[in-house]
Amino acid sequence: MSIERAQCGDVEIAFERFGSPLDPTVVLVMGLATQMIAWHDDFCAMIADEGFQVVRFDNRDIGLSTHFDEAGMPDLTPLMSGGLIEEAPYLLADMADDTMALVDALGIARVHVVGASMGGMIAQEVALRHPQRVLSLTSIFSTPGPRIGAPKPEAAAALLSPPATTEEEAGERAVAVYRVIGSPGYPLDEAGLTARARESFRRSNDPAGPMRQLAAIHVSGDRTERLHDLRVPTLVLHGEDDPLVQPEGGRATAEAVPGSRLVTFPGMGHDLPLALWPEIVKEIVAHARAAD
Template sequence: MERIADNRVLNELLEPDGGAFCQISTGELNYSLTGTARRGTVLLIAGLSMHRTDWSPELIAGLHAAGYATLTVDNRDAGRSVVSGRHTGFGAGDEFRAEYGLVDMAGDLRELILALDVCQVHVVGMSMGGMIAQHLALIAPELVHTLTSVMSTTGERAVGRPQQESKWVFLTPAPTDSREAFVAFSERYHAALAGPHFPDFERARETASMKWGRGISLDGTARQLQAIQADGDRTERLRRVAVPTLVVHGDADPLIDVSGGAATAAAIPGARIHMIEQMGHSIPWQRAGEITDTLAAHFQAASA
């Protein structure tokens, strides 16, 4: 798979006409539904502080070529989605308090799937998005054809730990005083996540500029992080997942150690894990083809 460098193509894949809005019970979600669903629709769930425009355009193009439509969404408190609501519980022992939880974020997506009438979907979540995807498979298995948890974890503290030099990404707020400062920060952030093998600073600048134009919410990122912390260890809950499941993880992930992916695969009955050589905590264009092929095989096996 070749790297997509044409800005027009990037915009068509990531931000066609600013996306669309869907009204749900707690607000509205900004989404983009592109491609032709000859073989089905893939819901791509973004990670912490990510916008839907942060997904790999090469992966999206690859899924389109394989016969799948893609549905990307701004999670609540990110991008152009405006959703309010309160968490139905505070996690084990009230150790962390959050305004909402990951299960509420999964509930937002459940409403979106029903409103757009695209069920059943192949659900692919990255990082925090993988955690939300896990919840979606638990609360709405009838809407989920397959589950893929990418570079994510179970919430158990003993696994998926970040490397010491990457911990700053959780503690350092992005600057919001100027586009230039935000883009420069995003390059440093990208370097910390991508690792040493596949940095792509040009792409990091492109997506950061797109993100800046869509709006940055530091408070929203903090609330998302609180939701992750409040969710606690999902290991026992994951044993109830009953949809075909694939776990994808890079063997050079500096932010969520590969042990998090291994624990996820071990917790979900029948799940299998696919390791991506030299991949960090982002999807480089050099590995997008491998991931596309792996996803397509997973989807087709479940449909056979």
């Protein structure tokens, strides 16, 4: 795929497209510290083959999109002791507006928004802030608030393990992290994880960017009350064995949005196992078609 770029206010967003621009559009929003290539090419193609244009992109502060280097490394010390942080250089709302600015740049009126983890939080904000532009919302292993479905200690420790300093370390770190947060009911794709982590390191290595994203998650607070008023068709997908955003996060999201539907997967953790792709894509596509 060829990398395209769009100027979205002060932020340049790098993105890629699959499928025909004449088809309804599904926008895929990725999670914390994770570049758009984590939406695997084949996963994107599976959705596109069902008659959708698929757009994936790098959030601000990750990959090939604008990095907020001038903001430096945030002080996350209070989080380590269960406290609160009060400042961040931007909020999830700003990341949601980046998403919609990209949609504007593409000249698309309304889209289906699918977000995973932090991407699910951003997708929720997109639907809350721009409900008239969102045909459907799919929130995958996410939560309406940072303290709902909070990570198990070992999962939090894995996520905050020291960043890689070489391509080789990046591959090793990814495997080590997903041994903790991945799906216990499915084989871990160590070769694929290693390859994507090394490619991500080559594309952009910026350890401070994900920490600024993490600050945004916590400073943005809880969306539960706002979600009670959301009238966008909503699907919630969650792994029953997710240690990073525990299943409570998915249940709370579904309970907050009137008329939403919750689908859980036994043996699935905080990743998208290859064996579940057909079922996950089937759910996303059926939900989008029903909303259309």
